[in-house]
Amino acid sequence: MAEDKAWSTSAEITWCPGCGNFGILAALRQALAAAGLEPWQVVVVGGIGQSGKVAQYIGANFLHGLHGRAIPHALGVKLANPELKVIVVGGDGDLYGEGGNHLLHAFRRNPDIVCLAHNNGVYGLTKGQAAPTSSPGFAPKNREAGTHIPAFNPLAAGLAMGGSFIARGFAGDIKHLARLIGEAFEHKGFGFIDILQPCVTYNHVNTAEWYRKRVYDLELESHNPLDADAARARILEWPAEGDDVEIPIGVFYRSRRPAYETCGRPGQAVTRLEFDIDVVKKAMEEFR
């Protein structure tokens, strides 16, 4: 197996033709190439689902673990060795459903990890059930009358939890998405990007065309991402009901907070710490 710096692997890509994941994979490759990183310096942690397979296709170190648990895995890697660049890839079911609790606490902790949430509003790998981000009008396979409950707004949750980098991208705009991922790489903290993504097989409401008509770039609207109130207003624009909605993409909010792995920690890769037996000998004194 010879995998070079092309940010690709020998693994066969098993997504449906036309899947939004291709756009995200392409954008991630562009961002990695632009960041000047070596593949061995990067760890991609994938959730379970079609999105998590990005880990297998990107040509960096990877931990392709459990549904919903990519964030704890990534946090474990980052705490043990802060020198590694750690990227989480997962779907809406993975990060917003099964692993929602971990996501909330990741915003609070603020580790220097980039988190790419593939949001297609439907469960693909299990064949068409509703996702936390399915809109109330969407009629999933398992509930023909629709989901009836409001869609999860990950950006609003992130803002409420003190998230330090809150962004949304669109799989259909690779150039814009690659730039967003690049900004998340630069950000020292939890770089969260919700990525709108069509599912050609199961989501016939939120198609590529549907998104393309509605997305607009925050940067062109002179949005100030340091303004939390402005961010809140933009974040609440979508998900929303109605056919005339507009969907902002770009960086909604950004703040400076210390990265979690730097707070009261050894400050280096613990894997390289020397073992000191005197610590044990000294500790025994308290039991004498």
Place this chain on the structure above:
Amino acid sequence: MNEVNLVIAGRAGQGLQVISRTLGRMLVRAGYHVFISQDVMSRIRGGHNFARVRVRTEPVAADGDKAQVLVALDPALVARHLPGLAEDAVVVADTADGLPEGLSATRLPLADIAREHGKDPVMANAAAVGAALALVGLEPVGLDEMFESQFARKGGDVVKRNVAAAEAGFRAIMEEQQRSCPHRLLPPTTQGDRLLISGAEALALGAIAAGVRVVTGYPMSPATPIVEYCFRHAREAGLIVEQTEDEVSAANLAIGSAFAGARAMVCTAGGGFCLVNEALSLAGMTEVPLVLCVGMRPGPATGMATRTEQADLLFSIYSGHGEFPRAVLTPADAAQAFHAARDAFGIAEKYQTPVIILFDQFMADALWAVERSSLMSVVSSPSSVVSNTAAIKPYSYRRYEVTENGVSPMLVPGTPEQLVYADSDEHTEEGHITESAAMRVLMVNKRNAKLSGIMQELEGPKVEAEVEVEAEAEVEAEKETLVFCFGSTRGVVAEATARLRGKGHEVAMVHLKCVWPFPAEAVSGLVGKGRKVVTVEQNYSGQLAQLLLQECGLRVAGTVRQYDGRQLAVAEVEVGLEELIGAKSG
């Protein structure tokens, strides 16, 4: 006397653990052997808690029978302890008012002493320590050094007031009794450099001595004290200690750290371990070295949060979906817990698979006197991590390379010009997802081949009949009944079988400090052809007996079981075994 049993009873929040530990350390420093167990209710204030302190001139690893001394921090609690008191017991309480009639009580005005000599109600703890020393006939020497070691950072004044209160407590007993102490301890027979340490602390310290770097958990009795100990020592020991949002995160975070090359340990209890099962399975599949400390308490569900049981034996062996190798260690006491941590990291790293240290509330919370020298052997890193990475062609590393013993050379991410893949899906040798039938079989065989290697690492069980009994009767080995136990019941069973041998019964103990892989060959060898086998275990269904049948084809003659949330007492095991063994043999 060569043994005195004290009970210190009070309300939650009255400092029972501080009193019993300080007293215990004074006694250990004086050269005695000490065993202290805690009986604690699941509440923050009030209720009824007590510590049993057993002090002896000989080694001790279980609670004693009747108590010779009861120190009641609240007189209202005396009545509850009457059935457990020896006939000549001394009862010490703040006031004699309201005590049961006919009881000869010694008045100890702890609150007054604390105010007068300690200038603070909390000094009642120190006064109780001083009083207890007087009750067993010891001089209050070394109090300043003891309190210095506890309160030096709070300032010399706090140390002085503690000493003053302890001395006042001592004098109060001496004046009150005005006669020779009825429960005076004989001088210690052996001198040793001993530590008084809880099972949980020993487990944590053992992990630190084994080079643990990442410790995770979500608070749950009885595993919390392990994490708390690590928290306190995180800075000097170079640890990352992480209290996560739930046990799921705790286990998966530890897997991430272990994947990145750090020795990682997750600490939880039965209920939390249920949540950890999926991660356990992931560690098996991705071949990540992971140590899990699993504390048993009575279940199912929330059960009895602060009490003890051994009902997760089979669960720990079969937990996690799918088939993968693991070791389950069941240390008996603090010394074994310390070494279990070392063994667990050794096995987990060498065989790249999860190792469970299964303990119970009783073992974790009890204080054990341990020879310091016995704890000084440190893990000798039997690592399978590749040290000469230059020998591998750039970008050619295969994480799951198939080898004869199933163990693949290990690299960690961050190794220059190599990539490391860890995959929860069935995977190729590189680590890429596959659905190939042939590769599936190859990988299942590879993973499970590691179990026989693990088996060879583990020290086999042995018959333990050398526990101190004077003039032990000669027994014919073939007639002996073997009493099997695991985990924390070792001290209790050892003493019960010793008593039975003293009565002429041909009986001996086999303690299992590792239950998986089950040492079937060694056990079958010990039992031989004719020996009767019984088990002592703290669960309803006789889980160890089931394992003996399954793994060795051994049908036990009976089991002594208890599942009331309390540790079996020596006398209870003695009676139970006597019934099973039947009339005196021979």
